[in-house]
Amino acid sequence: MKTTFLIVKKKTIITVLLCAIAICTFCGAYFPIKASATPKAVHTIVIDAGHGGKDGGAVGKKTQVTESWLNLQYTMTLKNVAEQFGYRVVLTREDMNGLYSPLATNKKRSEMEKREKIIKKANPDVVVSVHMNSFPSSAAHGSQVYYASGNQAGQMLADSVSGSLHKNIKNAKLTSKVGDFYVLNCTQSPAILVECGFLSNPEEEMLLQEQEYMQKFCYHLFCGILSFFSFE
Ligand SMILES: [Zn+2]
Known part of the structure; x- marks a missing residue:
């Protein structure tokens, strides 16, 4: 028992x-x-190549390079850098076609609304609009970063990118500026518009087209984004 x-x-x-x-x-x-651990967050970045289609933007006097083409080259370079760091990249345009509807009477308005739609759908952590500058005086030079008035995170991002560019790129402006641009005003996400340099300055027109410079510029632009997230 x-x-x-x-x-x-x-x-x-x-x-x-x-x-x-x-x-x-x-x-x-x-x-x-x-x-074990919480999964790693993937950041989404919208890269917006300014202009396109009939709107070529600024034109370099020496080489006749168009801003819309150069914006696209910088956009693609920045995309590669961002993807290497594991970012999800959404582009507003991937070719030389304009974003406006062919039937639109106001093509600029139609184009900006399309950019807004893409940005909203992407629900991004950060928006970077890429442009090249132009000024009547050929002496004007250097990159400049803009943010929308009242977008505090946008200002922090702009300052971070300005700082990184200023440290590593000749003539890059250290101080960010408020800019009244549709692409910045249409989103609550931290958004910046980067004027990479002046096509109206003959020296910069040539420099901006150099592959090595393009790589270096986009790398340091992206480092500014990374340091913005590290302080978030
Ligand atoms: Zn532009």
Whole structure:
């Protein structure tokens, strides 16, 4: 009787132990994220190449390079850098076609609304609009970063990018400026417009087209974005 009882007790203990092991194994196999770490957040960046289609933007006097083409080159370079850092990249335009509807009477309005639609759909963590500057005096030079008035995170992002560019790119302006641009005003996300340099300055017109400069510029622009997120 006593022996039978002991055997039954032993069996019960073994069964309970086996059940416990099975439950632990199941939890470990099916809920590994909860047990180990929270998944890494993926940041989404919208890169907006300014102009396009019939709107070529500024034109370089020496080489006749159009701003719309150069904006696209910088956009694609920045896209590559961002993707190497694991960012999800959404572009407003990927070719030389304009974003406006062919039937639109007000093409500028139609184009800006399309950019807004893409930005809103992407629900981005950051928006970067890429442009090239132009000024009547050929002496004007250097990159300039703009943000929308009242967008505090946008200002922080602008300051971070300005700082990174100023440290590493010749003539880049350290102080960010408020800019009244549709692409900045249409979103609550931290958004900046970067004028990469002046096509009206003959030296900068040539420099902006150099592959190595383009890579360096986009890399340091992106470093500014990274440091913005590290202080967030
Ligand atoms: Zn422009």
